[in-house]
Amino acid sequence: MAKTIEISDTTYSQLEKLASGFESPDNVIQRLLLKTSTTLESKPELVFDPQDEREFKKQLMLHKCAEVIIHKADGSKNISIWHADRFSENSNLRGNLWSGYLRGWKEAGIVKAELKIKRKADAY
Known part of the structure; x- marks a missing residue:
């Protein structure tokens, strides 16, 4: 009512x-x-494709490109391409995400991030 x-x-x-x-x-x-x-709740959910985080990192090193979909609490989403040309075996996947796409997640109202490997030719 x-x-x-x-x-x-x-x-x-x-x-x-x-x-x-x-x-x-x-x-x-x-x-x-x-x-x-x-914004007062827990950290955003991370969803990888491929689902296994180690396999995602391996594919990211190979293809150097991923689609990043950021979901916000207001229902909006932002889609961008992560050009990971300098990403290597020694790179910290989650560290890169938290200091990059997810920086200021509370203030931005980010509730979820989806990451999907893309072949560079498909990303343009």
């Missing part, structure tokens, strides 16, 4: 500015609440 609340014109204007497209005030509030509650 829906409840009615009263907010000031100033607050409503602020909600309008935070809306994306035709997003309703209720959707904006839900997104902001989700972002706030999720």
Whole structure:
């Protein structure tokens, strides 16, 4: 059952500015609440393809390229290509992720990262 609340014109204007497209005030509030509650939770989930982390690292050294999909608490996602030309056997896979794509994960509202090996020719 829906409840009615009263907010000031100033607050409503602020909600309008935070809306994306035709997003309703209720959707904006839900997104902001989700972002706030999720940023206080545990570290983002990491999903590798291939699933075995050692095999992923081996394939990354071979192909030097991976697709990175960053999922955020507000439901948005960002897709980019990791050009890992300098990645080697001595490189720390998780260290690279936490200091790169996942840096500031709490503030950014990152809840999940998917990484999939790509052959360089397929990444362009």
